[in-house]
Amino acid sequence: MASILDILNTPAGEALIKSASNKTSEEENKVTTALGMALPLLLGAMKNNARSQEGAAGLNSALNNNKHDGTLLKNTDDLDMDYLHSEGDKILTHILGDRQDEISSNLGSVLNMNKENLNAILKMAAPILLSILGSQKRKDNVGEDGLSDLLGSVLGSNSKHDNSFLKTLLDRDGDGSVIDDISGMILGGGKSDKSDGSILGGFTGGK
Template identity: 45%
Template sequence: MSGLIDLLNGPLGKQLISGVAGETGQPESKTADVLGMAMPILLGAMKKNVSTTEGAQGLMSALSNKHNGSILDDLGGLFGGGVDQSVLEDGAGILGHLLGNKQTAVENALSQKSGMDTGSIAQILKLAAPIVMGFLGRQTAQSSVQDSSGMNALLGSMLGGQPEQNQSLITTLLDSDGDGSVLDDVAGMVLGGSKKKGGLGGMLGSFLGK
């Protein structure tokens, strides 16, 4: 069963990073950093959603009907000549569903952490969302996941089997009450800021060569 580390470190990851960098005009090293931080946040949001039966059924329906992993079969074609607008629109819809009113806060936090402008961050998230869904769809089929508990376990394994406290950091971000501290939460905890080392940022930094 593959996790995000396997995806980003493998041939598909290299294609993904190269393609997204070309699409946004950003350096591959920075693009890899942003993807390495953004993709666990998206999976964490999915993991939060599948805590309810309705959320799990909705996600599994989307995976079986549209996001079955076929997008991964030709990433070269996906990025060659520019990404089709329908893919970006699909990504925007996924982000709206997963992040809701936290999307801007996530974009700002990723921008602060990476030094990349928020416009490029938003573009990367739109590109990453359908690919993360496709990767999850393929893993779901290969693992024969059929219910919410199975989906919850699969998402946990794809996030790298991190300790429960790391999972709660993502939840803290997504459940912030909007009191203005969410950026501190993201930069300081989820993304591994200066106040708190380790966590997702530390884990991701280790395999991104930081």
């Protein structure tokens, strides 16, 4: 089943990892781990926000914006880190609100990474994430009332859009490895001291 972690095995994901590593001076494997934890968390936060009519309308409007139409995913040889950082700052403010600093601190502590670098990685990843969602939304002609299903699919918990999502993400046949240990820790099934078995906690409302 396709999930957001598959992006890490695509040219877009590899370019993001390399560029984020260069910008923050963090090792690429550490950036990969940070993204493996952060991308599902951001998706879970968006899914939680989209449960309200206002939140769903805001997300729908953002994904309809042409800058999130998926073009960014095709220009991986020339990712503009300053643009990603600036655009990502706006996106995270909408998605995480006043919890952004807390989340950066907590994830940074888990990864032994300073909060500033973790926050920079989150900001650079956010526009990529919205480009994935915007591209998928257009391919499947998803309206505002279908956003919850779309987000569930990209989280790997809903099969409705999986076949199309795989085509959106992968330039090859999809047999590349997914970071299963990270996926288990985030989405449940791995060792965790969280009561719901998931690092996402309240963002997704449990699984």
